[in-house]
Amino acid sequence: MPISLESAGTVALITIDEPATRNALTGDSARDLVRCLDEVAAEPGTGALVIRGAEGQFCSGGDRRLLAAARQRPWDPGITAALSAVYESFGKLASMPVPTIAAIRGAAVGAGLNLALAADVRIAARDARLLSGFLRIGLHPGGGHFTLLDRVAGPQTAVAMTLLGAEVTGQRLVELGLAWEVLDDDQVEPRAMELASRISDPELAREATATFRAQAVSRQLPAATAMRAEQAAQMWSFARQPAR
Numbered sequence: 450m451p452i453s454l455e456s457a458g459t460v461a462l463i464t465i466d467e468p469a470t471r472n473a474l475t476g477d478s479a480r481d482l483v484r485c486l487d488e489v490a491a492e493p494g495t496g497a498l499v500i501r502g503a504e505g506q507f508c509s510g511g512d513r514r515l516l517a518a519a520r521q522r523p524w525d526p527g528i529t530a531a532l533s534a535v536y537e538s539f540g541k542l543a544s545m546p547v548p549t550i551a552a553i554r555g556a557a558v559g560a561g562l563n564l565a566l567a568a569d570v571r572i573a574a575r576d577a578r579l580l581s582g583f584l585r586i587g588l589h590p591g592g593g594h595f596t597l598l599d600r601v602a603g604p605q606t607a608v609a610m611t612l613l614g615a616e617v618t619g620q621r622l623v624e625l626g627l628a629w630e631v632l633d634d635d636q637v638e639p640r641a642m643e644l645a646s647r648i649s650d651p652e653l654a655r656e657a658t659a660t661f662r663a664q665a666v667s668r669q670l671p672a673a674t675a676m677r678a679e680q681a682a683q684m685w686s687f688a689r690q691p692a693r
């Protein structure tokens with residue numbers, strides 16, 4: 450299975466495991482991811498969630514075959530449904546009833562960056578690479594990309610990464626608010642699990658998380674609204690020209 454869900458006490462661990470594509474998301478894997486997130490949300494004994502990519506890579510974005518098909522047939526309802534599933538995975542992660550931590554090794558690109566930004570906390574390897582990547586392949590950003598970046602790191606970082614193609618790595622991730630900590634590669638996942646395991650009272654954690662989400666949404670565009678705002682423009686960009 451490309452998406453797996455494990456439990457360790459009060460902590461749920463979701464792993465994206467598609468090493469051949471550096472853990473790129475397809476419509477099917479995104480649906481599996483949403484299903485796993487729903488399972489975590491429905492389990493009252495879970496107090497926190499860690500999401501990671503297998504084989505030292507977080508997520509390289511949308512699967513290239515899906516993106517190529519969207520360029521050829523942007524009107525195809527099956528393709529639209531697959532892209533919508535990828536979008537839904539970001540929205541679901543951003544609205545989880547428990548705190549979420551992304552353990553980032555390797556690269557988080559495009560849709561993979563969206564997924565990382567949708568988590569509440571990011572622990573990254575020193576050599577992890579966070580980049581937008583949409584414009585460099587001739588696509589308008591999608592999945593609430595601008596809102597997610599602006600929410601986490603502010604408008605200057607959003608413009609630099611999305612429109613100007615800046616890539617962020619190392620301690621700069623912490624300086625910009627894109628990561629809580631940067632560590633040696635082999636320390637990333639243990640640290641994420643250690644932080645998550647600090648929650649010993651899942652009921653209290655869920656109540657406090659609900660309060661946090663209710664207060665945070667008052668100062669930002671809701672993720673679902675941001676995704677709808679970008680989807681039409683991204684679909685236009687699929688139809689506009691062939692892949693670069």
